Amino acid sequence: MLKTTSEIDIVKAEKSKINEVDFDNIAFGNVFTDHMLVCDYKEGKWGKPIIKPYEPFMIDPSAKVFHYGQAIFEGMKAYRDENDGIWLFRPDQNLDRFNKSAVRMAMPEITEDIFIDGLKTIVELEKEWVKKGPGNTLYIRPFMIAIGSGVIAQPSTQYRFMIILSPARSYYSGEVKVIIAEHYSRAANGGIGAAKAAGNYSSQFYPQKLAQEKGFQQIIWTDDATHTKLEEAGTMNVFFRINDTICTAPVSERILDGVTRKSLIALAKREGIKVEERSVFVDELVQGAKDGSLKEIFGAGTAAVVSPIVGFQYKENYYELPKQENSIALQLKEMLTKIQYKQAEDTFGWTVKI
Numbered sequence: 001m002l003k004t005t006s007e008i009d010i011v012k013a014e015k016s017k018i019n020e021v022d023f024d025n026i027a028f029g030n031v032f033t034d035h036m037l038v039c040d041y042k043e044g045k046w047g048k049p050i051i052k053p054y055e056p057f058m059i060d061p062s063a064k065v066f067h068y069g070q071a072i073f074e075g076m077k078a079y080r081d082e083n084d085g086i087w088l089f090r091p092d093q094n095l096d097r098f099n100k101s102a103v104r105m106a107m108p109e110i111t112e113d114i115f116i117d118g119l120k121t122i123v124e125l126e127k128e129w130v131k132k133g134p135g136n137t138l139y140i141r142p143f144m145i146a147i148g149s150g151v152i153a154q155p156s157t158q159y160r161f162m163i164i165l166s167p168a169r170s171y172y173s174g175e176v177k178v179i180i181a182e183h184y185s186r187a188a189n190g191g192i193g194a195a196k197a198a199g200n201y202s203s204q205f206y207p208q209k210l211a212q213e214k215g216f217q218q219i220i221w222t223d224d225a226t227h228t229k230l231e232e233a234g235t236m237n238v239f240f241r242i243n244d245t246i247c248t249a250p251v252s253e254r255i256l257d258g259v260t261r262k263s264l265i266a267l268a269k270r271e272g273i274k275v276e277e278r279s280v281f282v283d284e285l286v287q288g289a290k291d292g293s294l295k296e297i298f299g300a301g302t303a304a305v306v307s308p309i310v311g312f313q314y315k316e317n318y319y320e321l322p323k324q325e326n327s328i329a330l331q332l333k334e335m336l337t338k339i340q341y342k343q344a345e346d347t348f349g350w351t352v353k354i
């Protein structure tokens, strides 16, 4: 069946897979909904987006994405409220970051109507997949790849923008112990750390594997030049609570400008919690762990929202954090998720109805 809105063609799947999905036992990022959005770029412009059944597709083996890694993505979520309204959270921020990533990777920027209207149309079509209840979300993965052919190292002239959707339950990774990076780096000055580019993630896999072999779930990345400043935790921004102040590194060309990070900062400031956006040094962390002023460490990102860290390893020593009765991390997480699920007033105007 072909339906056409003014801007998007829709070819509906003959039969939904939704009844085959065990929503109570879903692993993050493994199950996809019935449809995907596809929009191709060629001859200097974007074509008409189409939403069609989710399926594999063919591209030339010499496509630049395979050889030169011209690929970017975003990660966001849709939420169902108590009255069955479906909501996005700050999609303008993801659009803005997507286009910054595109510019850095010499890829074309996407237009607001394709990105935002595309999101709204596909999420509306797949709304049965957005389940009610705490922690249930529909994870949204917009991405762009270079599909132009030719094994010559230059930017493609053809690209494909897509949106795929994956139902998700609340993300709990167990107790998270981290190791502070002393050698490997995820980003460098002048590099692509501030872009959500595919290569930023594959370059972490090997150091992550080494960390996991030593019993750590995540790496806290430090600055590449001196390995003295704490920058990100795995694929999350990272916060440190020192006494009653929360500190996090300022965004820079080495750090992803996280939507969760900026939202937690705004919430903390609204609540009168002291926030410092400044370089936090490894020495300070070790000292704080020794004298008890370091109360909490937590990662912040769309997938887990807030991920408390129980301890960290630096050089040969492991430092365990004290258990907190009044965790600021968990308070901020609750405030943020209540806004996302429309259980608390959205004083910032962050939520967008589908």
Ligand SMILES: Cc1ncc(COP(=O)(O)O)c(C=O)c1O
Residues within 6 Å of the ligand: 075, 232, 234, 235, 236, 237, 256, 257, 258, 259, 260, 261, 300, 301, 302, 303
């Ligand atoms: C490297 C990195 N840092 C931080 C974040 C957090 O960003 P956001 O809060 O927008 O999900 C992400 C993504 O999820 C990331 O990949």
